[in-house]
Amino acid sequence: MSEKIIINDVGPRDGLQNQAKVLTPAQRLQIIESLLAAGAKHIEVGAFVSPKAVPAMAGTDQVVAGLPKGDYEFSALIPNLRGYELAKAAGVNTVGLVVASSETMNLKNIKMTTAQAMAVCSDVLALSKTEGIRSQVYLATAWECPFEGVIDTQQVVDLVGEILAAGASEVVLADTIGAASPAGVKHLLQAIESVHGTQAISCHFHDTRGMGVANVYAAVEQGIRKFDASIGGLGGCPFAPGATGNVATEDVAVMLEQMGFDTGLNFRGLLAAIDLVSELTGNCDGGHSSRWIRRQVEMDRM
Numbered sequence: 154m155s156e157k158i159i160i161n162d163v164g165p166r167d168g169l170q171n172q173a174k175v176l177t178p179a180q181r182l183q184i185i186e187s188l189l190a191a192g193a194k195h196i197e198v199g200a201f202v203s204p205k206a207v208p209a210m211a212g213t214d215q216v217v218a219g220l221p222k223g224d225y226e227f228s229a230l231i232p233n234l235r236g237y238e239l240a241k242a243a244g245v246n247t248v249g250l251v252v253a254s255s256e257t258m259n260l261k262n263i264k265m266t267t268a269q270a271m272a273v274c275s276d277v278l279a280l281s282k283t284e285g286i287r288s289q290v291y292l293a294t295a296w297e298c299p300f301e302g303v304i305d306t307q308q309v310v311d312l313v314g315e316i317l318a319a320g321a322s323e324v325v326l327a328d329t330i331g332a333a334s335p336a337g338v339k340h341l342l343q344a345i346e347s348v349h350g351t352q353a354i355s356c357h358f359h360d361t362r363g364m365g366v367a368n369v370y371a372a373v374e375q376g377i378r379k380f381d382a383s384i385g386g387l388g389g390c391p392f393a394p395g396a397t398g399n400v401a402t403e404d405v406a407v408m409l410e411q412m413g414f415d416t417g418l419n420f421r422g423l424l425a426a427i428d429l430v431s432e433l434t435g436n437c438d439g440g441h442s443s444r445w446i447r448r449q450v451e452m453d454r455m
Contacts, residue, residue, distance in 0.1 A: 158414045162193050163196075171209075178213070182216050193418060197230065200213060201230070249288075252316070254294050255300065257300040292316065323354070335371035383400070385402075386440045
């Protein structure tokens with residue numbers, strides 16, 4: 154039996170929040186349903202944030218209400234305790250918070266110092282642990298910050314320790330601006346492994362410099378078995394002009410399946426999901442592998 158690797162599709166949240174066209178909750182649910190049909194069991198379905206600040210995430214409670222029951226991990230991003238309460242009331246089983254490894258990024262993005270952001274994070278983690286809701290913390294700018302440049306490795310290692318000690322189920326190392334390299338990925342993961350292990354670590358890569366899949370490969374070689382990706386490579390970063398979005402779910406799946414891992418995803422379903430996202434957003438060409446997948450499907454090889 155092939156070893157499993159989890160792909161958490163963040164398209165319905167991270168992928169959509171930067172799109173010019175705002176989709177309705179019903180349309181967002183359509184995308185989630187297409188991902189489920191493709192075999193996805195881990196999906197970031199939305200965010201409980203101010204609809205004025207992020208109009209694309211308005212109505213996430215309606216999206217959650219339409220989700221099927223079953224063995225799925227449906228996560229939602231939250232900024233604070235208020236967001237946590239909204240997510241819990243809606244019935245989300247996993248919440249995600251964000252803390253940047255860069256002081257400047259925290260100040261510009263959430264108007265808090267890193268210490269203040271960690272305090273808010275710790276309060277939510279303590280409550281979620283007590284109430285049995287799974288939690289993951291995104292450690293943003295884990296490799297490089299658009300304001301501070303390359304991040305000191307020890308700084309990241311220390312923050313990972315703080316987050317785990319506060320009760321997080323998982324720490325997601327996020328290459329927020331797509332600046333990481335395979336060598337940098339290996340270096341950071343080895344440093345974390347030597348102190349904290351990597352059982353509770355997953356990775357979130359962007360494809361800004363075309364190294365998203367290469368970085369996934371480097372992380373797999375270091376033992377990571379869970380990755381964020383976005384259907385069709387949808388997404389972007391407001392701090393990285395010209396960023397091409399998250400690493401595409403289909404690109405990660407093609408590579409991992411050809412390496413002998415089991416992602417649980419089927420390519421016909423992924424292709425249908427790409428087409429739906431393209432139709433709804435008008436802005437999704439698919440990942441590097443999508444044309445190859447389409448040819449294989451047309452020739453009935455998948």
